[in-house]
Amino acid sequence: MVKVTIQCDPLLRDGASPDQYCPPTAKVRPMSDNRREQQGSWLGLVLRDVQFWVPVAVLVAGLLVLRWIS
């Protein structure tokens, strides 16, 4: 799948029409280039990541401790 993406890159960059790249065959499934879509939603992915909320919670707690001691 990675190989397909690399082969597609020059064609995508040069503005090839969709039928010019990754022609479907019996062995290789066409791979959609969804990276632009993923870039748009990366913030959503971060917010849905449980690990993200651990440092956020610690940061809020730290600010509360700072407010208490100062």
Next chain:
Amino acid sequence: MLCGLTAGAWLGAAEAPTKLVTLGLSPVVISLSMVIGVFLARWTLPALIQGTSYVAADLRQAPHLIVWAVLAGCLWAVANTLTIFAVRDVGLSIAFPLWNSNSLLGIFWGILFFQELRGADWRRWVGVIGGAVLMFAGATALAIASAAQVPARDAARGVAAALGAGVLWGTMYIPYRKAYLTGMSPLSFITFFTVGELGMMTALALTYSGGVSPLWAQLSGARHVLFWLLAGGFVWVVGDLFQQYAVKYAGITRGIPLSNTNQLWGLLWGILVFGELRGASHSVLAQVIGGSLVMALGAGVIALSSVSRGEHSHWQQAAAKEGERYGVDPEYTRSRIAGESASIVRRRTWIDWLVVSVATATIVAFALLARAPQIALAWTWAAVLVIATLGMLAGAGVALWRATRFN
């Protein structure tokens, strides 16, 4: 491992310029001034070493890491401010070992979230955990011995501040590891880390100084010593950069405890260069020597517990999971974790030279305003430590370049 030890040397040396500052400055102003130096260094070094186009290429692969980097910077700034209050309230002797517990928490997060030490044999488990505990014990002994007899003003608040700093710093390693499992270069990560750092520190300084005008007045009043604080921040960044590489290539469980040897280096600067503990009793000196030996032993045990092949395969699983979650090209992650360039071309543009010129001009301007501090220094020992620190930089830098090309 070499990066972790070099980080310790440079982070310890960064404490030296802060000792040159005469009393009378507010802790928040000291912290903010150092962070300004840190900010300048964090943009200059990546521009010089790799170029901003390399940083931009890195971010195109994993743009979500900007959020993680800024979050890590915010955690650092709050932790650093808490340590200043902790030292004020309970003194260095109690505060230092408490916030140095961050490596124990970092190990916990590494095992829980990033599969560190999974697949490692029992010797490595004992080496890492035992080494970290030894270092913690050594740090406690050193801190007690080197205490500046600061009276405890408010023990509960001071302990809470020190523990809070430890928890914040320990948790800061989650974003670090997140970035490095994805394959990002530490040089790219720190560029955005420092945005969070400076933003949060400025907000805290404005809040605790009472607004823009009082803060500006304090900074103007301190202009003759700001250069030394900026320099401290710059030196600190070099140490932190090696710490980040240690986390990337040796994991949190090894990298962080090794870089915590900074306490040993800070002690060497204090005793040999600034004449601290002169005239101290034999029991205090015995405590210092004993604590140093225990800490060095702990660092040695961790350094010998290298990452095994089985553990590496678990790291790769964690990295694959991370890449899948955020849609990062697996080839990019694979090659960058292996220290390869992943076909990114390094070239410097006018932006890089502009960044370097502005940062250099700022530092030179503060240097012209600076006054030589009136403080007794043992110049011979200072030269010895500077040479040793530069030697470690050269050794680790060459080794890192050969193995990873600073990826």
